[in-house]
Amino acid sequence: MTGFPIFLSLALFASGAIVASRATPREARSLSATLAGLCTIISAAGINLLPQETWLAVQGGLVCIVTLVAVSLSALARVQQSTLLTVFFLGGLSILTTSTSHPGALATLWLASVGLTWWEARKHSQKASRLFAVYLGTGSVILLAGLLSNSPGLLVLVALSLCIREACFPFQSWFLSFVEELPMGLVVAFTCPQLGILYHFKILSGQLSTSYHEELAVLGILTALFGAALATVQPSLRRALGYLIISQTGLVAFGAEETSKVAHTGALACWFVVGIASAGFAMTIEALETRNGGPINLEEASGNFESMPALATSFLLTGMAMVGLPGSLGLIAEDLLVQGSVEEFPLLGFALIIVTALNAITIVKCLLKLFANSESCDCPVDLVPRERAAMTVVLIPLFFFGLFPGVLLGWLGGF
Amino acid sequence: MTETFAISILLLPLSLMVVLSLAWWFSRPLGEKWTTRLVVWSFALSAALALGVLTQGRSFLTQPGAWFSVGHYTSTWDFCIDPLSLIFAALTGILLFVIAVFSRDYLHRESGFFRFYLLLTLFGFGVLMVVLAGNLEQVFLGWELVGLTSALLIAFFAHRPGPTANGFRAFLTYRLCDIGLLSAVVWLHHTTGTTDFHVIENDGFVHYGISTAGSATVIGLLLLVACLGKSALFPVGGWLPRAMEGPTPSSAVFYGALSVHLGPYLLLRARPIFEDSTIASAAVVIIGLLTAFHGSLVGRVQPDIKGALAYGSMTQVGLIVAEIGLGLEWLAVLHIVGHACIRTFEILRAPSVLHEYHHLELSLGSVLPRMGQHYEQLLPAKLRHRLYLHALNEGPVEPVPFYLLGLWRKMCLGFDRWERKLEDLFGSSNPQSQSPLEVIK
The missing domain is CATH 1.20.120 (Four Helix Bundle (Hemerythrin (Met), subunit A))
Incomplete structure (x- = not known):
């Protein structure tokens, strides 16, 4: 482990501890936003000041942005101090994971993040926590067996556990319930850093035989197609989000199996985009639910763009950035992924184009359902300054690196 | 400079x-x-x-x-x-x-x-x-922006259900057809190593690779698919008259002038590809003529001026596409410029057209003569009746997308039901209540 990630993760752990000591959830959330903002500034400074640790600082930056948006847009009705503490701790654990490749440390960090999330999930939903325990518990046992056996032949077990963690088809059942029933901040903190993909890069890259890589690539694209198709018809907004994230993660998993440099960099860029954009997108949904007073059914939903323009814009920009909006980093990631993968897996590369089209259709459908068809709205509160500041931090890297991708691609090349 | x-x-x-x-x-x-x-x-x-x-x-x-x-x-x-x-x-x-x-x-x-x-x-x-x-990558960048802004402007009056539904329909058509453009970009890059227009023109597409004739046909057809959506060509142009629910100025510039002509522009730019494929060129001509015929026929029974103008646009764009397919590039360019300007003017004047008709009829002292009755003069009464019904239904292909979407929805919801059963099986507090066999059934 190197110095900067440890420092950053300690800052997040300390922030969590401070937040947990606040008297009310409102106070805790305000302080959380400030502390997560400070951590984000530190990570940005690290990118500029520590050239030898740039890649680690970039990963730290991603985790800090995810944490910032997760705490800033959390709904007070569902968030307690313990939830915010968990979000910060998950952030800290994610950063530590980025900084080590030691199997024992990776296994410990995996168990810690799964255990912590399960502990918090139990307070919110029995069904979700049970499904989480069944799938992720099994995944953890398989991971431990694969990692600790130290045998290359058993690496396939590691691959299987990563598929479970990333909710790849057919192991996605836990994830839908997880997204539907738990506070979005917790979902975002556990899901958006996409640690499964990082584990993949750290442990499996170049280790598995070619046939396994091909099978995993097929599994990735199947997951992406499955998620994209089912997202288009969901009446529940949260469930649609769950399928969307499954689909986008499937794309990243597909790219991770590529051996060409172009596709590999595309997968890393996709990992970065999906991490930040899906966090922003998921939290705009939480913000909408707060204003709606509960979960949103897309078949009954109606809203008014004029009363929530910034929220609608955030929803559109983060959602479309995930699927390749021109001007965003998503387009670059998608381009690299498609161009790189066509050489190795031509048919799967074209399937990827269909996936992004379907996901874009889902996002625009949701946008028009949520922000249209109503003369007036009972919930006319747009993004408050705290939320707007967090969304600005989300949008800056998505569009800055979309226009000037060379900088980020240079950093990703260092991985 | x-x-x-x-x-x-x-x-x-x-x-x-x-x-x-x-x-x-x-x-x-x-x-x-x-x-x-x-x-x-x-x-x-x-x-x-x-x-x-x-x-x-x-x-x-x-x-x-x-x-x-x-x-x-x-x-x-x-x-x-x-x-x-x-x-x-x-x-x-x-x-x-x-x-x-x-x-x-x-x-x-x-x-x-x-x-x-x-x-x-x-x-x-x-x-x-x-x-x-x-190059084609940059075309795709602008192409997507045009599609998104188009859908958002159709849904501009967001408090009414009609515009938002029509905005979504337009976006759905665009995005599905854009699969053709992105696939063409990837295929062209994969085959030739570049998508730069100047390279294609200077070197001649035919010199690339060994399967160039086949590749030119595939890429040409993929580009044509992209144009189908953006230029509302037959058989996916049903969104165009419905897109007129947006503000009149945006309808004028999008669906009378610029957006609908981007398809023909792309075909003009990618001309060398079509020159190397007779099949792709023939497909362009056939689609163009079918669109012109369909637009002309259906436009005649439109009860509102904006609908009639939309089908008028569709007819002209169809003719332009056919001209490009026949290799009459500069005629097509002149046609585009003339059509864009006149159609913009017509759509901008559309809200006051009743007033203008009334004014003209008062000045003439009689009802304005009916014009453009070619079909009525040329076709037998029985066929005219059939064509009238065909036009009222907007052709036989209009219900097809809805039927396909219904099938898609049914299939996906079936998978989702199965998924929910699995969740209930593993997530329920009494896991013995349902066996895995029951779930599979």
């Missing part, structure tokens, strides 16, 4: 869009007066620059630099400056200038005034990006 001017055609709306977006995001939106002024001047300058460069009579490809590069893959900013792109850029600047001036009064004090101008600027940037692009 000429290169700087040429790039400024595109940079003007881009920089304006950034300024307007940032001002709005940070809660400092400009007032109506300043918004209009900036947009009007931006497009006026773009048009003037395009005309200025056009008068110099030079054709060149300018490469301001690489956008990004990974391994052997490099994406560069290429701008193709030639009479074709400059004519389109000038047309875009002029028409958007007119629309921006017209909308100042038309949308005065409308709650979405600023949103309209922001989307119009974004659209202008998208169209200019498509017409000045020197």
Whole structure:
């Protein structure tokens, strides 16, 4: 482990501890936003000041942005101090994971993040926590067996556990319930850093035989197609989000199996985009639910763009950035992924184009359902300054690196 | 200097869009007066620059630099400056200038005034990006922006269900057809190593690889699929008349002038590919003629002026596409310019057309004579009746997408039900209540 990630993760752990000591959830959330903002500034400074640790600082930056948006847009009705503490701790654990490749440390960090999330999930939903325990518990046992056996032949077990963690088809059942029933901040903190993909890069890259890589690539694209198709018809907004994230993660998993440099960099860029954009997108949904007073059914939903323009814009920009909006980093990631993968897996590369089209259709459908068809709205509160500041931090890297991708691609090349 | 001017055609709306977006995001939106002024001047300058460069009579490809590069893959900013792109850029600047001036009064004090101008600027940037692009990747960039802004402007009056449903239908058609464009980009890059227009033109597509004839056909057909959506060609053009529910100025510039002509522009740009494939060229001609026939037929039974104008646009675009397929490129360019200008004028005047008819009839002292009754004069009564019914139903293909969407929905919801059962099995507090066998059943 190197110095900067440890420092950053300690800052997040300390922030969590401070937040947990606040008297009310409102106070805790305000302080959380400030502390997560400070951590984000530190990570940005690290990118500029520590050239030898740039890649680690970039990963730290991603985790800090995810944490910032997760705490800033959390709904007070569902968030307690313990939830915010968990979000910060998950952030800290994610950063530590980025900084080590030691199997024992990776296994410990995996168990810690799964255990912590399960502990918090139990307070919110029995069904979700049970499904989480069944799938992720099994995944953890398989991971431990694969990692600790130290045998290359058993690496396939590691691959299987990563598929479970990333909710790849057919192991996605836990994830839908997880997204539907738990506070979005917790979902975002556990899901958006996409640690499964990082584990993949750290442990499996170049280790598995070619046939396994091909099978995993097929599994990735199947997951992406499955998620994209089912997202288009969901009446529940949260469930649609769950399928969307499954689909986008499937794309990243597909790219991770590529051996060409172009596709590999595309997968890393996709990992970065999906991490930040899906966090922003998921939290705009939480913000909408707060204003709606509960979960949103897309078949009954109606809203008014004029009363929530910034929220609608955030929803559109983060959602479309995930699927390749021109001007965003998503387009670059998608381009690299498609161009790189066509050489190795031509048919799967074209399937990827269909996936992004379907996901874009889902996002625009949701946008028009949520922000249209109503003369007036009972919930006319747009993004408050705290939320707007967090969304600005989300949008800056998505569009800055979309226009000037060379900088980020240079950093990703260092991985 | 000429290169700087040429790039400024595109940079003007881009920089304006950034300024307007940032001002709005940070809660400092400009007032109506300043918004209009900036947009009007931006497009006026773009048009003037395009005309200025056009008068110099030079054709060149300018490469301001690489956008990004990974391994052997490099994406560069290429701008193709030639009479074709400059004519389109000038047309875009002029028409958007007119629309921006017209909308100042038309949308005065409308709650979405600023949103309209922001989307119009974004659209202008998208169209200019498509017409000045020197490679297909950049075309795709502008193409997507045009599609998104188009859908958002159709749904401009978001409090009514009709416009939002129609906006979604337009986006659905665009995005599905855009699969063709992106696939063509990837296939072309994979086959030839480049998507630059100048390389295709100078080297001749036929010299690439061994399976070039087959590749040219595949790429040509994929590009045609992309044009089907954007230019509302047969059989997917049902969204076009419904798109007229947006504000009149945006309907005029999108569906009368610029957006619908981007398909023909792409076909003109990719001409060398079609020259190497008889099958793709024939498909272009057939689709064009079918669209013209369909638009002409269905347009005759439209009860409202905007619907009739939309089908009129469809008819003309179909003819333009057929001209391109037949190799009459410059006739197609003239046709596009004339049609875009006249159709914009017609759609802008559409809200007052009843008043004008009334005025004309009062001046003439009689009812205006009916015109354009070719089918009535040429066809037997029985066939006319059949065609009338066909036109009323908007042709046999109109219900097909709804049928397919219904099937899609049914299939996906079936998978989702199975998924929910699995969740209940593992997530329920009494796991013995349902066996895995029951779930599979």
